Amino acid sequence: MGKLTKEEEVLLSSYSASSSTKGTFFFYVNALILSVAPLYLFYGVHQMEVSDSLIVWTVSAVATAYLLALACKNQKRLLKHQIVMKRGPAVDREINAKYANDKKMTIKEKEERALFRKNEVADTESTYLSIFYTNTLYLSVMLGSAFFLLANLAPVFNLLLSTAGSAALVAFLSTAKN
Numbered sequence: 001m002g003k004l005t006k007e008e009e010v011l012l013s014s015y016s017a018s019s020s021t022k023g024t025f026f027f028y029v030n031a032l033i034l035s036v037a038p039l040y041l042f043y044g045v046h047q048m049e050v051s052d053s054l055i056v057w058t059v060s061a062v063a064t065a066y067l068l069a070l071a072c073k074n075q076k077r078l079l080k081h082q083i084v085m086k087r088g089p090a091v092d093r094e095i096n097a098k099y100a101n102d103k104k105m106t107i108k109e110k111e112e113r114a115l116f117r118k119n120e121v122a123d124t125e126s127t128y129l130s131i132f133y134t135n136t137l138y139l140s141v142m143l144g145s146a147f148f149l150l151a152n153l154a155p156v157f158n159l160l161l162s163t164a165g166s167a168a169l170v171a172f173l174s175t176a177k178n
Contacts, residue, residue, distance in 0.1 A: 027073060039057050039060070078174070078176070079125075096114075
């Protein structure tokens with residue numbers, strides 16, 4: 001088999017399971033914010049003092065942030081192909097309308113631009129949708145477990161089990177095939 005051209009390598013890498021640096025950074029920042037937010041609830045509701053609980057809060061926030069970022073990456077990978085399939089015809093119409101009067105452009109170039117545009121749209125939409133889905137699921141499970149299921153536990157164990165446990169459940173659910 002021959003060598004791939006630069007354009008083919010870029011196209012193949014755009015459909016790989018890995019996220020871009022910008023997307024990964026976005027996932028980790030979002031996960032860090034989301035993992036620190038419940039700490040305020042435990043400070044206010046369960047009367048956990050910062051000086052007494054700093055180590056537990058740090059462990060909880062780091063573990064939760066890592067698991068949530070992993071869940072977002074997995075969810076993005078699952079959603080990206082579905083979005084390409086759903087948005088494909090609309091992107092094709094957009095590219096055809098944009099370059100309808102350009103007689104210098106070949107059909108192959110139009111198809112390549114459509115592929116790049118489909119990937120770009122799917123990447124952006126899958127990033128935002130995976131963050132929304134992961135955040136919603138995590139907050140629902142965490143709040144339900146922290147204030148209903150584990151309400152009678154000691155605040156330290158409640159914090160660890162409800163935050164890191166909920167993030168682990170969300171990360172596990174994000175590994176599904178479909």
